[in-house]
Amino acid sequence: MxxxxxxxxxxxxxxxxxxxxxxxxxxxxxxxxxxxxxxxxxxxxxxxxxxxxxxxxxxxxxxxxxxxxxxxxxxxxxxxxxxxxxxxxxxxxxxxxxxxxxxxxxxxxxxxxxxxxxxxxxxxxxxxxxxxxxxxxxxxxxxxxxxxxxxxxxxxxxxxxxxxxxxxxxxxxxxxxxxxxxxxxxxxxxxxxxxxxxxxxxxxxxxxxxxxxxxxxxxxxxxxxxxxxxxxxxxxxxxxxxxxxxxxxxxxxxxxxxxxxxxxxxxxxxxxxxxxxxxxYQVQAVAGRYDVVQFQGRDLRLLLAKNPAGWLETFSLIDPPPTPVILSVNARGADGTDTSWLWDVDYTRLSGHPICVIGDRKLDLAVRLEVANQQFQVCENLDQAIQLCPPGRIEVIANYTAFQDLRRRVGN
Structure with a gap:
């Protein structure tokens, strides 16, 4: 005024x-x-x-x-x-x-x-x-x-x-x-x-x-x-x-x-x-997205993907196989409780990557990956998934509340 x-x-x-x-x-x-x-x-x-x-x-x-x-x-x-x-x-x-x-x-x-x-x-x-x-x-x-x-x-x-x-x-x-x-x-x-x-x-x-x-x-x-x-x-x-x-x-x-x-x-x-x-150029990471963090002796890159369009863009970012990938999906209020969108994501793009699955809705995601003919392991939590991943950097892709959970666990 x-x-x-x-x-x-x-x-x-x-x-x-x-x-x-x-x-x-x-x-x-x-x-x-x-x-x-x-x-x-x-x-x-x-x-x-x-x-x-x-x-x-x-x-x-x-x-x-x-x-x-x-x-x-x-x-x-x-x-x-x-x-x-x-x-x-x-x-x-x-x-x-x-x-x-x-x-x-x-x-x-x-x-x-x-x-x-x-x-x-x-x-x-x-x-x-x-x-x-x-x-x-x-x-x-x-x-x-x-x-x-x-x-x-x-x-x-x-x-x-x-x-x-x-x-x-x-x-x-x-x-x-x-x-x-x-x-x-x-x-x-x-x-x-x-x-x-x-x-x-x-x-x-x-x-x-x-x-x-x-x-x-x-x-x-x-x-x-x-x-x-x-x-x-x-x-x-x-x-x-x-x-x-x-x-x-x-x-x-x-x-x-x-x-x-x-x-x-x-x-x-x-x-x-x-x-x-x-x-x-000053912007390095946005609320933890794209950050590479050291955790349990490994380099984890944290990537947020909340919906089919976001997952498609994120798949184009990750390092080529055999880089291991951890996927985490929740369905809490801030995510939307409907996980039917998982069927719209083309998970065949992960072929050749060792995959570990965590999160509240890990079983929903496991069914989807099975139908897409992907090799994966279902894990109880991030720590167990890291133990099962082969050496080198790990790409971690999560939806909204799963991403917040990951950030808290790795102290980011």
Whole structure:
């Protein structure tokens, strides 16, 4: 709010103070970061707090099924070139967690906020973002999120007429359909490895044609828009046709795609691609993802994969056979309790790797691997799996709560 250095009302200040106190108490009790419970208390005391905290910020929202947390980190790093940034870097991406994060950034100029797909429209209403990055939509948490077209429709209706600049992936038909209701869209050719959620047209239900990297609906004419930014190998192509090298410490094609979208967002705020991409090199690991940790005399690389699209990208990262692989799957509330998605993952890509299976739903995963004709061993826990793995580095792939379990066990 121009001319007002302190936009918070007395009630809002009390809410922020109370939220921080509850969060600190939660941390002291060893119950995690406290950001969610602190945010819930603060919002209970002042339901308009999120809007109040956002009003002095230039806000960017980031939403997608996969890559939200990493892209949020990359954008935040890039925008630091232009001023102080506040961000929910730990991934608490629903309104309570977002409120907690913003409450800690009173001197920031930019807010870079990861938002759960289901909450995007509401958070956009509260925070009046200058930019919204939409990366992808695919099946995930089937018991909670329903099917992907419903999410796309939720986005499309919630963002219709938005004043924000939408930076959207031109290669995902669901994202394109969702973003097309907005008047100001920057299209990025970020690629799409997983295509199994967009074989029917989100606009009319017709069959999608997919020649090469292009796509269009043969019935209603809905088609891939012409991108102004593109990922091309190890470079980002900007709207002027200049190619800027991507230097990341994060592995894989998906992170290069995240960097391309992040560069397009940074440009909205006046940060040139070269500066943005150079700053992204600072990001080494994101909430433990991609970390290599020493544990029981072995090097373990921790990889997060929460849904079929994520597993597909992760398989492209791992070292070639005979590198051993430990797979861990849970089905707790934060994962989604429905594990039917395991049948959508192509586990034949693990042929030649010694495989150990752990986690709450190790037997679900074992049945799936058996059908895929993979050789594997079911283990009680991480320690036993490591004992059974041949020497050398181990790739450990886990879904959300299984990943948190692993991090606690290895002290990461």
């Amino acid at each position: 121009a001319g007002n250095s302190d936009p918070l009302t007395p009630r809002a200040k009390i809410a922020v103070t109370a939220g921080k106190a509850v969060a600190a108490a939660s941390r002291a009790a060893g119950r995690g970061s406290g950001s969610v419970i602190g945010g819930k208390v603060a919002l209970r005391l002042d339901p308009d707090l999120l809007a109040r905290l956002a009003q002095h910020l230039d806000v960017t929202l980031v939403s997608a099924t996969n890559g939200k947390t990493t892209t949020t980190r990359l954008i935040a790093e890039a925008l630091k070139a232009a001023g102080p940034v506040v961000s929910n870097a730990l991934g608490a991406n629903m309104p309570a967690g977002i409120t907690s994060a913003l409450a800690g950034g009173s001197d920031a100029r930019f807010g870079v906020i990861e938002v759960d797909e289901k909450y995007l429209a509401g958070v956009a209403r509260d925070t009046d973002p200058k930019c919204i990055a939409l990366l992808n939509l695919s099946r995930d948490q089937l018991d909670r999120a329903a099917e992907t077209r419903m999410l796309a429709e939720n986005w499309r209706e919630g963002l219709a007429g938005s004043k924000a600049v939408i930076v959207a992936n031109a290669d995902d038909p669901l994202v394109v359909w969702a973003a097309s209701s907005s008047p100001n869209v920057i299209w990025v050719a970020a690629g799409q490895m997983w295509k199994d959620d967009a074989w029917s047209c989100p606009s009319c239900g017709g069959v999608m044609q997919r020649p090469g990297d292009d796509w269009f609906c043969g019935e209603c004419g809905f088609r891939r828009p012409t991108p102004s930014w593109a990922l091309s190998g190890d470079h980002v192509l900007d709207p002027h046709g200049s190619a800027w090298p991507i230097h990341l410490q994060l592995p894989g094609r998906a992170n290069k795609a995240n960097a391309a979208s992040s560069a397009a967002v940074a440009a909205v705020f006046g940060v040139p691609p070269q500066v943005a991409l150079e700053r992204m």
